[in-house]
Structure formats: C-alpha cells, structure tokens
Amino acid sequence: MTTAAATHTHRDDVGSRMGMWLFLFTELILFGGLFIVYAVYRFKFPEQFQLAARELDTLVGTVNTIILLTSSLTVAMSITAIQQGKKHLSMMLIGMTIIFALAFLVNKYFEWSHKISIGIYPQSPELLNKPQGEILYFGLYYVMTGLHALHVIIGMVVLLFSMVFIATGKINQQSYVKLEAGGLYWHLVDIIWIFLFPLFYLIS
C-alpha cells in the first residue's frame, strides 16, 4: 500500500493532462484576444472585409484544412498505437503528422509569397492605398495566420521530441502522458485553424 502511494506521488497522469489543458486555456485567451479584434473590425468594415477576402484562394485554405484535420487524426491514432504497445506504428503515425504539418507550412509559404509578390504585405504602398478595412483585414490575416503557423512549427518540434522519446523508450505502453500532451497541443492548433479558415477564407 505504501509503495503504491509512493508511486502515485511520482506519477499523476491526470494531473499532467490537467496541467496541459490549463496551458491550452492560456493559448485560447491569446488567440481569443485576436478574435475579438477581428470581430470588432469586421463589424465596422463588413464590405471591405468581404472585398479583401477575395484575394485569398479558397482552394488553398480548404486543402490546408483537410491537411490539418488529417494530421489530427494521425496523432490521435498514434496514442492508440502506443497504448497497444505498437511502438513502430506509433512512431510512423507521428512521422506522418509531422509531414502533414510540413505540407501545411509549404502551402502557407506559397500563399504568403504570392501575396507579397502582388504587393500585399504590412506597410506596402499597394496595401496602404486600399481602404482602411482592407488594410486591417490583411494586418489581421498576417498576424493571426502567422501566429498560427508559429504554433504549427512548435507543434512539429514537440512531436519530433515525442518520436525520439518513443524510440528511446521514455514514452512507452505504460507511460505515454508526454505524447498525450503533445497531441493535445496539436489538436488545439487544429481547432484554432477550424475557426481561422471560415473567418478569413469563406467570407467573400
């Protein structure tokens, strides 16, 4: 009984997950502040937001949505795999998630480069000539998708570490809460995108 109690103080998976969720709430508030700014300016400049959104390619946004949703699936499955003791399958699924994340970023890179090549970037003369609402739309577009892309990069690093930990046995069939925390972070990044996508791509 005493050994059990001692083990318990060393490992509290529920507590670890709770800690991760609390961290995710701070992320929610971080993005939430930006969503409030978006809501106010969209309310003030509805037509200009619609007009500016025509510059975005719905197809690219849709493809990126599908990529992120699929990456959420593979990371969720990797947890089931490790629970069943299938180390290699789990690592492969995490590897797929990282590849999907890369594909997402490559798409984003081409999307941003295209915008920049036609002169739409913060403080560009082209953009400053546009009405105020469009300037605000593109400002928010760059800040919000940029902050989201930064989260994608962080998520990739976290998942890469999870993969290494599985290889070294630090994450195993009995103890996989680290992978769960990484997965939770990844799903949050997915949820943020679920809201960014319609708000920026689907309003024209």
Add this chain to the structure above:
Amino acid sequence: MSQHEEQHTQHSVGYGRYILIWLGLLAFTGITVTLAGIDLGRWVIITSLVIASIKSILVLNVFMHLKFEDKMFKIFVLVAVATLVIFISLTFFDYAFY
C-alpha cells in the same frame, strides 16, 4: 506498481472511431465551403461559426479525449470557453449599441 498503473491508463479509443470522426470533420468542411459559395448574406457568418463549433466539439470530445476525462476537465473547458464568449459579447456593447 503495475496494478497501480491500471488506474492511470486512460480509456483507449479504437482507430475506427477516430476515422469516423475524421470523415465527419471532412464532411462538415465540405458543407461549410459549399454554404459559403451560396449567397446567404449575413447568415454566412452564423452558419460558418456554428459548423466550426460543431467541428471543435468533435475534436475536443474524441481526439482530445475530453469525453473520457473527469468531470472537472469538462467544467474547466466550459469556464474557459464561456469566459471568451463573455469577452467577445461584452465588447459588442461598446461597438454595436452606441
């Protein structure tokens, strides 16, 4: 120790269920893109936010295992989301009604 760890092991979700949820998420993506193509006027913002919320609930409940967690987790999430909703709606008292 191994007996004790039984308590830690979380509910395991099968691959099939995950794939089902993923298909649902893809379907909702299709619906929201299609609806945006139709001119719904001011309803577009409402339909797309409702669909995004449904998608988030699917991700939260199944992918993030919220459904299988203690009640405390659910209360926390509700409080966090409610806080955000209150922030956003109170902001509009400043902008929509003056």
